[in-house]
Amino acid sequence: MMPTKILLPEDELPTRWYNVLHDLPTPPPPVLHPGTGQPIGPDDLAPLFPMELILQEVSQEQYVDIPGEVLDVYRLWRPSPLYRAHRLEKALDTPARIYYKYEGVSPAGSHKPNTAVPQAYYNAKSGVRKLTTETGAGQWGTALAFACAQFGLDCEVWQVRASYDQKPYRRTMMQVFGATVHPSPSELTAAGRKILAETPDSTGSLGIAISEAVEAAVQDPEVHYALGSVLNHVLLHQTVIGEEALIQLAMVGETPDLIVGCTGGGSNFGGLAFPFLREKWAGRMSPVLRAVEPAACPSLTQGTYAYDFGDTIGLTPLMKMHTLGHDFVPDPIHAGGLRYHGMSPLISHLYETGEIEAVAKPQSECFAAGVQFARTEGIVPAPEPTHALAAAVEEALHCKESGEEKVILTALCGHGHLDLAAYNAYLSNTIIDRNWEDADIQSAVAAALTRLPALS
Amino acid sequence: MMPTKILLPEDELPTRWYNVLHDLPTPPPPVLHPGTGQPIGPDDLAPLFPMELILQEVSQEQYVDIPGEVLDVYRLWRPSPLYRAHRLEKALDTPARIYYKYEGVSPAGSHKPNTAVPQAYYNAKSGVRKLTTETGAGQWGTALAFACAQFGLDCEVWQVRASYDQKPYRRTMMQVFGATVHPSPSELTAAGRKILAETPDSTGSLGIAISEAVEAAVQDPEVHYALGSVLNHVLLHQTVIGEEALIQLAMVGETPDLIVGCTGGGSNFGGLAFPFLREKWAGRMSPVLRAVEPAACPSLTQGTYAYDFGDTIGLTPLMKMHTLGHDFVPDPIHAGGLRYHGMSPLISHLYETGEIEAVAKPQSECFAAGVQFARTEGIVPAPEPTHALAAAVEEALHCKESGEEKVILTALCGHGHLDLAAYNAYLSNTIIDRNWEDADIQSAVAAALTRLPALS
CATH class of the missing domain: 3.40.50.1100 (Rossmann fold)
Structure with a gap:
């Protein structure tokens, strides 16, 4: 039988991050200074970040070496395991083969x-x-x-x-x-x-x-x-996830047909997806890449692609991204990590250029998938990755109908050991779903964008 | 550099549990029926347990095959990782080499x-x-x-x-x-x-x-x-921990000088220690095996070795074990899994015959070790295994003084993700230590034992 855990030996831990900017078919729009309307430069960011991170933010090199001191710490939990979800597949009675890359083994319990x-x-x-x-x-x-x-x-x-x-x-x-x-x-x-x-x-x-x-x-x-998502250098660092998953799938002779990951600011999805995009652009595979966002905060599927602030009160540079408006207040859904009004400029650009897909899921469907996953695979997932699991289950059930033996790769970005109050709400039937009407979202976004400074 | 994680390939998952009863230099005393005072037979246990578990409870075979269906579930998290605690060693500035066998990767987050x-x-x-x-x-x-x-x-x-x-x-x-x-x-x-x-x-x-x-x-x-500790068949199942650790240490060419594990009912310590005892009896190594118990519930170090009930109100057969008296109520320490009045008959017998050592630790010393471990190794341990960590740190600091390069193997039986209230108490300085006077314990035990039925 194919193994349950595909473990990469420690000496095969990737030693470079992959910079998707190098290979983008078209370059993304620049980040603008809100005062001048001109692209920002390194000096604008120097009060907040060290120069090496600022240079990574704008680097066009295809790879960035991971420092040895960082690799030493990564080795506490990396390479992270890739799992074949044998028991979930059996419960779904699907011919699909479901894999999940598990980042919950880290000290914080997530990919962060x-x-x-x-x-x-x-x-x-x-x-x-x-x-x-x-x-x-x-x-x-x-x-x-x-x-x-x-x-x-x-x-x-x-x-x-x-x-x-x-x-x-x-x-x-x-x-x-x-x-x-x-x-x-x-x-x-x-x-x-x-x-x-x-x-x-x-x-x-x-x-x-x-x-x-x-x-x-x-x-x-x-x-x-320090910021935990959205920015280019953050997504760069997260590509260690996808680089490992590529090797692990190759170890068992598999090529993914579908990659699903949840998106809040975009770093979990980007981290897994970018190395596979590189392989796709090189003609070595042709996976569908599908971002899954909460129906209560649907920046990709219902937001506007426009320049907006990254924070609520307007301190940051202006980034072109899919946004619900910088003063959008999402419902208090349990996937707190997905409650962000905007989407990483890199992910937004890839969505706008048709390189990735996006779907939105209500949280009750996600928790149902999370509970089924826990009972079969033994891991209680964080509310955020239950969005990816719901999309994986949906695809696996399509495969059951069609008979297709698709290979589905899922980003399981964290465990839910500190989110059990959310599961209690789900099991007690007190979860509330919120689905936005397109027209409501669009008028709210339009109103927020009128409050931006005028761009030259 | 020696790896941080020593990972056993899934196809080397042990396929047999080790039954220490086969190799004990002297047999342990029988379990007695409280009504007749005679050794109990399989029929006495049939209302509670299936016959295969009852036979495992009394088996004298050296090994018991692990059923394939059980191995299939074990593979969700087993083999569990063995870690070299490079970063803890560095913080302690010790020449000792510290390894920890981590059972927190299981679905429940512990060895259970x-x-x-x-x-x-x-x-x-x-x-x-x-x-x-x-x-x-x-x-x-x-x-x-x-x-x-x-x-x-x-x-x-x-x-x-x-x-x-x-x-x-x-x-x-x-x-x-x-x-x-x-x-x-x-x-x-x-x-x-x-x-x-x-x-x-x-x-x-x-x-x-x-x-x-x-x-x-x-x-x-x-x-x-179903019972989660104390009984022979429970300790038998836990030996998969020690069998894996033996192979993993051999993979890096190490032989342990000291094995430390916390003891409540005894299944965590026994699970790691028994396969190493077999190797010791066979003359292949000579580790010291040290059980670590809470100072607030010191059954091995301060209890009496006598027949007593396994439960508080006297429903179970009588087992010869180190006991604080079946009606002993330990302080509400945070290591709830170690708050048990008795000790597994197998562990008690091994302690009485000098095969293993025992020490007691106050919980404040244990939490201090737990916090140091979290900050260096990135895993927040459950309160129970912080007792083993405290003993490992103590030994590593002795090695710093003596210059000895001892190899210390630690049972890290679970994570503390659901025990953070206990860490909050420690960090807020509201932890209370309780050390028993020998005389107080012994009079309490003697009083409890007078309430037992007379044995023929």
């Missing part, structure tokens, strides 16, 4: 440390003493706390107040890894004090938390800021 | 599924429809819920009321795997109704929950009961 570790490394190397960041439910904050511990950096996290109070366990995990965690809004920044003066009982938002973390970073040259 | 899966398999094969069990914090209940889902069995769990109310996430995880979970005491059994009549707001105990699960099992021939 793949970029947190190099971000911490390059910052430490440049003499930075501390990193600041924001976090919602806490996945990204946990990853950065762990990464900072590896390179002797302090780590300061602003966690959205509602999560800070209601989900204390992610906060504790950040503290176990040595981070200092503040509820946001806080009295520690001007942005936080302003919000608290207006709304003393504010439960916060990711936008406010970003403002606080950025403000704390720019005031001290020894302090930088 | 190693026995839950074969127990569910043999029961399903014997025509049983449902398994009942008790659980405290929920590790064992989760493992059995998962195992029952694999073989189409119903699973009914009585969870101690205090845990049921205060730690809802383990309950949810059992429900995700398909189990029905009741708070104990419940109105569903005579035992539960009796307790509730006397104490309507009872928060329950493991002893009461055992009574309810056993009562529900014996009333229906299609329902059996």
Whole structure:
């Protein structure tokens, strides 16, 4: 029988990240300075990021070597396992062969440390003493706390107040890894004090938390800021996932017909998909690449492709991306990592040019797939990757009807050990689905975009 | 550099469990019927367990073949990884080489599924429809819920009321795997109704929950009961851990000088240690085997070696073991899996005959080791295995002083993703240590043993 786990030996851990910018059939639109309307340059980003990350953000080289110190930390959990979902296939009675690349083996329990570790490394190397960041439910904050511990950096996290109070366990995990965690809004920044003066009982938002973390970073040259998705260098770091999966599938003689991954900011999907896109463009395979987003936050399938801010209150450069408007507030769905108004410019460009597909799924369908997966494969998935699982199950059931033996590769980007309250809501039938009408979304996006600065 | 992860290929998964009874230098004392004082026979256990498990309980064969259906489920996570703790060693500045065998990769997040899966398999094969069990914090209940889902069995769990109310996430995880979970005491059994009549707001105990699960099992021939530690067949199933670790250490040319594991009922420690004891008795290595127990529940280091009940209210046969008295109530330490008044008869016999050592550790020292481990190795350990980590760190620091390059093998039996409230207590300095005076323990044990039935 074909093995259940396809394990890549540690000495075959990829030593380069793949830069999809090198191979794009058409170049993506530039990132613009909101004041000048002109493309931003490295100096604009220097108060926030070290120069090596800024250069990676705009690099046209096909590959970037992974530093040895980063590989040493990656080896704590990488190469991550690729699984054949024998028991799920049997339960579905499908001729499809389902594989899942599992990133839940990492210290934070998701794919986030793949970029947190190099971000911490390059910052430490440049003499930075501390990193600041924001976090919602806490996945990204946990990853950065762990990464900072590896390179002797302090780590300061602003966690959205509602999560800070209601989900204390992610906060504790950040503290176990040595981070200092503040509820946001806080009295520690001007942005936080302003919000608290207006709304003393504010439960916060990711936008406010970003403002606080950025403000704390720019005031001290020894302090930088780190972001967990959306940007080119973040997606670059995540390609280690797809490079491993390529080798692992080849080890069992398989070529994928369909690759599915969930998309919030886009780093999980991009990390798995980009190396397969390279193989597709080289004519070595022809997989369909399908991004799966929540129906409650459908940036690719219902958003507008336009320049918009990356944050809610307008501190960032303007990026051309699929957006629901920078002040869009998604429903409080349980897949907190997918509640983002925009989509990575790289993923947006690939979608706009027809290289990838996208579908939206309601969360009840996703949790149903998650429970079936747990009962067959033994892993309770995070709410985010249940979106990919729902799409994989859907395709496998199509195969059952058609008799096609498709090879489906799924990004299982994290476990759900800290998301059991969400499963409890699903099992108690208190999950609420929200499907947007196209017209409602489009008028909201149009209104948000009128509030942008005029571009020259 | 030596690899961080020593991965055993899936086709080298052990196909036999090792039965330490075959090789014991002296046989252990028999288990006695509390009514007759005579050794119990298979028929005494038939209302609770299928005959194949009863025969494994008393088998003298050196090896028991693992059924193919059990191996198929084991392959979801087995062989489990063996890690070299490079980054912990560096932080300790020790010449010792520290390895940890990690069982947190299993569906329940601990070593418990190693026995839950074969127990569910043999029961399903014997025509049983449902398994009942008790659980405290929920590790064992989760493992059995998962195992029952694999073989189409119903699973009914009585969870101690205090845990049921205060730690809802383990309950949810059992429900995700398909189990029905009741708070104990419940109105569903005579035992539960009796307790509730006397104490309507009872928060329950493991002893009461055992009574309810056993009562529900014996009333229906299609329902059996399952136990997660202590018994010979449970320790037999766990030897798959040690058999894998033996091969993995040999792959990197290492022989252990010290093996440390935490002990509650004894199945984690026995599972790792027994195959190494076989090698020791065969003259192929000479490791020290050290059990580590909580100072708040020191059955090996301060208990009495005597016949006692396995449960609190006296339903089980009498087992000769190290005991704190069947009505001993340990402090509510965070390592719930180590809060048991007795010790597996096999482990007790090996301790009494000088084959293994034991030490007791206060929980604050254990959490300190757990936090250091998380910050270096990236895995947040469950409170139980932090006891083994504390002993490993202690030995590694001795090696730093002496310059000895000892090889230390540690049983890391589970992750702490559902134990973060315990870490929060530690980081908030609200952990309480309890060290028993020998005299206090011994008078308590003596009093408990006077309440036993007279043995002929």
